[in-house]
Amino acid sequence: xxxxxxxxxxxxxxxxxxxxxxxxxxxxxxxxxxxxxxxxxxxxxxxxxxxxxxxxxxxxxxxxxxxxxxxxxxxxxxxxxxxxxxxxxxxxxxxxxxxxxxxxxxxxxxxxxxxxxxxxxxxxxxxxxxxxxxxxxxxxxxxxxxxxxxxxxxxxxxxxxxxxxxxxxxxxxxxxxxxxxxxxxxxxxxxxxxxxxxxxxxxxxxxxxxxx
Numbered sequence: 756x757x758x759x760x761x762x763x764x765x766x767x768x769x770x771x772x773x774x775x776x777x778x779x780x781x782x783x784x785x786x787x788x789x790x791x792x793x794x795x796x797x798x799x800x801x802x803x804x805x806x807x808x809x810x811x812x813x814x815x816x817x818x819x820x821x822x823x824x825x826x827x828x829x830x831x832x833x834x835x836x837x838x839x840x841x842x843x844x845x846x847x848x849x850x851x852x853x854x855x856x857x858x859x860x861x862x863x864x865x866x867x868x869x870x871x872x873x874x875x876x877x878x879x880x881x882x883x884x885x886x887x888x889x890x891x892x893x894x895x896x897x898x899x900x901x902x903x904x905x906x907x908x909x910x911x912x913x914x915x916x917x918x919x920x921x922x923x924x925x926x927x928x929x930x931x932x933x934x935x936x937x938x939x940x941x942x943x944x945x946x947x948x949x950x951x952x953x954x955x956x957x958x959x960x961x962x963x964x965x966x967x
Contacts, residue, residue: 772868773860775805785853794828795850802857805866814867821861829854 782802786795801820807813832854834846845851860866889911893904 771865773865775808775866778805778857778860779803780865781856782853785849785856789852792831792847792850794824794831794847795853797824797828798850798853798857808867808870811870818861821857857903892961 770779779802782799786799790796790799801817801824804817804820810887827851832845832851835843836846838844852872864871889908892911893899896904896907899907
């Protein structure tokens with residue numbers, strides 16, 4: 756990017772795309788996870804179905820359903836009611852905000868750029884591939900120290916760089932156990948030995964000490 760030039764103005768011919776996950780999260784922020792109205796539930800479900808759009812046919816079908824939603828519920832975004840402060844306001848304000856959010860992205864052609872140009876659906880390395888699995892691994896083990904997390908990430912990437920079969924072939928051989936060298940016998944009586952001795956009380960005692 757050129758210094759002093761706002762982002763996007765230096766390359767006007769570059770096409771932008773909007774990450775579907777962000778659209779879904781913003782719509783959910785307006786409508787909540789369980790919208791109370793039928794229009795809200797239908798709009799949120801339609802936005803969640805963006806994850807199933809992979810080609811031109813599914814993109815066209817999605818936009819047809821969006822138009823059908825507008826014909827069925829669009830009038831709700833224009834309804835007004837008298838608020839507690841005595842002023843007129845939109846009756847379904849959250850629904851209106853969610854709808855205009857989606858409509859603005861579609862109107863500016865910022866939602867299916869990857870379909871038109873045949874690009875990957877996302878350029879974010881955190882939303883697919885190995886990095887998503889790595890992020891999930893670190894999320895599941897949040898109690899690890901920073902050094903332990905680094906070692907876990909290195910080990911995870913090593914396993915995914917090679918197949919498990921190749922990793923087994925290139926694994927270092929297990930260390931062989933070395934037999935201990937025999938100790939040199941010392942002169943004189945042994946302090947600790949493996950022999951048995953009656954003085955240690957290992958056999959049944961006789962005489963007065965052996966009586967019950």
